[in-house]
Amino acid sequence: MVTNDAGDPAVEFERDPWGIGPLLAAQPxxxxxxxxxxxxxxxxxxxxxxSQDVVDIFxxxxxxxxxxxxxxxxxxxxxxxxxxxxxxGSGDGAVTGRHTSRGAGRAHASGxxxxxxxxxxxxxxxxxxxxxxxxxxxxxxxxIAAAAVxxxxxxxxxxxxxxxGSDSGAASKAVSTLSFTTAEVPLTARLHVEASARxxxxxxxxxxxxxxxxxxxxxxxxxxxxxxxxxVTTATGLGGCLFALGEIDADRIAxxxxxxxxxxxxxxxxxxxxxxxxxxxxxxxxKGNPHVVDGPLPMT
Amino acid sequence: xxAPDLSRPDSATxxxxxxxxxxxxxxxxxxxxxxxxxxxxxxxxxxxDRMWAVxxxxxxxPELAADAVQDAFLAAYRRLASFRGESxxxxxxxxxxxxxxxxxxxxxxxxxxxxxxxxxxxxRDEHASTxxxxxxxxxxxxxPEGQRLxxxxxxxxxxxxxxxxxxLGVAEGTIKSRCARGRAALAHALGVTGG
Numbered sequence: 001m002v003t004n005d006a007g008d009p010a011v012e013f014e015r016d017p018w019g020i021g022p023l024l025a026a027q028p029x030x031x032x033x034x035x036x037x038x039x040x041x042x043x044x045x046x047x048x049x050x051s052q053d054v055v056d057i058f059x060x061x062x063x064x065x066x067x068x069x070x071x072x073x074x075x076x077x078x079x080x081x082x083x084x085x086x087x088x089g090s091g092d093g094a095v096t097g098r099h100t101s102r103g104a105g106r107a108h109a110s111g112x113x114x115x116x117x118x119x120x121x122x123x124x125x126x127x128x129x130x131x132x133x134x135x136x137x138x139x140x141x142x143x144i145a146a147a148a149v150x151x152x153x154x155x156x157x158x159x160x161x162x163x164x165g166s167d168s169g170a171a172s173k174a175v176s177t178l179s180f181t182t183a184e185v186p187l188t189a190r191l192h193v194e195a196s197a198r199x200x201x202x203x204x205x206x207x208x209x210x211x212x213x214x215x216x217x218x219x220x221x222x223x224x225x226x227x228x229x230x231x232v233t234t235a236t237g238l239g240g241c242l243f244a245l246g247e248i249d250a251d252r253i254a255x256x257x258x259x260x261x262x263x264x265x266x267x268x269x270x271x272x273x274x275x276x277x278x279x280x281x282x283x284x285x286x287k288g289n290p291h292v293v294d295g296p297l298p299m300t
Numbered sequence: 301x302x303a304p305d306l307s308r309p310d311s312a313t314x315x316x317x318x319x320x321x322x323x324x325x326x327x328x329x330x331x332x333x334x335x336x337x338x339x340x341x342x343x344x345x346x347x348x349d350r351m352w353a354v355x356x357x358x359x360x361x362p363e364l365a366a367d368a369v370q371d372a373f374l375a376a377y378r379r380l381a382s383f384r385g386e387s388x389x390x391x392x393x394x395x396x397x398x399x400x401x402x403x404x405x406x407x408x409x410x411x412x413x414x415x416x417x418x419x420x421x422x423x424r425d426e427h428a429s430t431x432x433x434x435x436x437x438x439x440x441x442x443x444p445e446g447q448r449l450x451x452x453x454x455x456x457x458x459x460x461x462x463x464x465x466x467x468l469g470v471a472e473g474t475i476k477s478r479c480a481r482g483r484a485a486l487a488h489a490l491g492v493t494g495g
Contacts, residue, residue, distance in 0.1 A: 024455035048378065296382055
């Protein structure tokens with residue numbers, strides 16, 4: 001009877017008394033990646049690039065998703081980030097994300113746009129066709145975005161005019177809550193914020209961050225927006241911080257308002273695609289400067 | 301089986317002259333981050349088949365693997381600038397692909413339960429050579445996640461213990477332990493005699 005109670009793991013690993021290693025190594029290879037899978041991957045990358053191009057075309061913080069939905073940077077409101085678009089963030093290129101043309105991830109900002117040239121290199125023989133498909137998608141995305149922006153202006157104006165009939169405060173509220181239909185999950189549904197007593201350090205950052213993911217604590221209620229509140233303790237400020245990190249679109253985000261090396265900090269854990277990583281930032285992290293203290297460190 | 305190291309353009313992997321790109325992976329990463337539109341295409345070409353194999357064997361299902369490699373390569377494309385060259389690019393890509401697979405698997409099987417005993421092939425006195433591919437696949441799928449990943453990367457894909465430790469973010473001793481326990485469990489499930 002074979003059991004799992006092996007002796008010294010290093011010895012058992014080298015011994016492999018049942019020859020399982022060679023048995024596994026002899027299993028048939030799955031073969032090359034199927035072409036349909038390659039197509040899917042490049043389509044996804046093309047759609048991502050197309051959305052980036054639309055951002056640059058309009059320069060208003062809006063982008064068009066693959067389904068044509070127009071969303072702002074938070075996926076929540078129309079005007080949240082309209083005030084200071086174009087701030088460059090740290091620009092250190094250490095982090096990149098969907099918003100590579102702004103914020104911390106400016107890695108592609110000065111380079112050529114990838115999408116329009118992709119087809120010329122990714123698969124010889126079908127390069128022209130692939131490029132044409134992407135260009136058509138870009139044109140379509142631009143048209144959809146243009147139409148959506150027109151609707152936004154008209155709709156927003158109507159709301160403002162309507163609201164001004166009563167008072168200007170209501171007008172402001174009407175505009176700020178104007179939202180768009182989008183297939184993207186809103187930030188609020190992807191975000192967990194808590195304030196724990198953990199003291200993170202470089203050595204334990206990834207380990208404690210994993211704890212944060214696996215055993216989230218009581219949700220933190222954001223402080224009201226005010227000049228006195230530290231940016232990351234408010235909903236707006238935290239959104240700006242995540243934007244600066246290039247992580248606003250991550251699949252899941254967990255934030256712990258804790259300490260790092262004994263000083264107040266915000267620990268930001270992001271899961272996006274297959275990548276999981278953690279940052280420590282100062283609580284002064286803003287859209288204009290993420291004030292990264294440590295990270296991003298990869299996690300598993 | 302040891303897969304060829306596709307991260308080295310000068311390795312004997314049978315590249316045709318038309319595919320030759322003299323840049324190493326580090327240069328391709330730098331070029332991608334600088335906006336070179338050809339760099340990621342070359343990275344993809346070099347690593348796609350290996351990442352596909354890892355995904356298929358980690359997910360145990362081609363459709364799930366297709367979703368996972370799509371997630372992974374899109375994430376890599378978006379976040380290549382966060383790769384800091386502390387390990388080989390292929391190691392980083394393995395990590396991204398494995399994590400994408402785990403994310404997908406957890407969506408399908410949130411609790412990732414072990415298969416019941418009656419899901420495994422009955423213990424028998426057959427020689428290893430008669431064990432079918434399906435037997436191995438089913439037995440692998442029934443292993444705890446950590447053991448399965450270690451065996452897929454070390455035994456099936458020929459990664460070193462150190463590389464696997466880097467991919468999975470654990471100590472090398474943990475990889476050896478997981479491999480040893482996983483092999484023992486597989487031997488038991490497959491009815492392999494020996495030891």
